[in-house]
Amino acid sequence: MTDDRSARWVDLEQRYPRSPIHASLGLTLEVVAPGEALIHYDGTPGAANTLGNPSGALLAAMVDSAVMQAVLTRLEPDDRTTTLELKINYLRGSAPGGTLVARGELEHLGRSTAVGIARIADAGGKVVAVGTVTASIRRA
Secondary structure, eight states: OOOOOHHHHHHHHHHHGGGGHHHHHHEEEEEEEEEEEEEOOOOOGGBBBTTBBHHHHHHHHHHHHHHHHHHHSSSOOOOEEEEEEEEEESSSOOOOOSOEEEEEEEEEOSSSSEEEEEEEETTOOOOEEEEEEEEEEEEO
């Protein structure tokens, strides 16, 4: 990786596990392309409900994180973001235990706001939730 943007993505991926919430939920980041990021859930039992399935709160956190990281791939290192709105649709009564992947994609990037969509799939590729996030952007 030789260009600055690729170096920025590596920095995002390396800083992500230092976030206490992401680490405690068993989440890791993979930057795919400008405006696109994957959040991987490793099956950490502490993020499961009493039935052993990933909790709805975990899925919401994954949607939020996938979109916000996708936004960050298109910003400068000193720019800041905050979630303004989060909407999630749970498509299955429960997500089976095990790993999940949220794919966050940026739909709109403006000067002060961004909007993105994330889809969460189980290990078999079935989509279990879809959500949208609106982010506030504070440029450096």
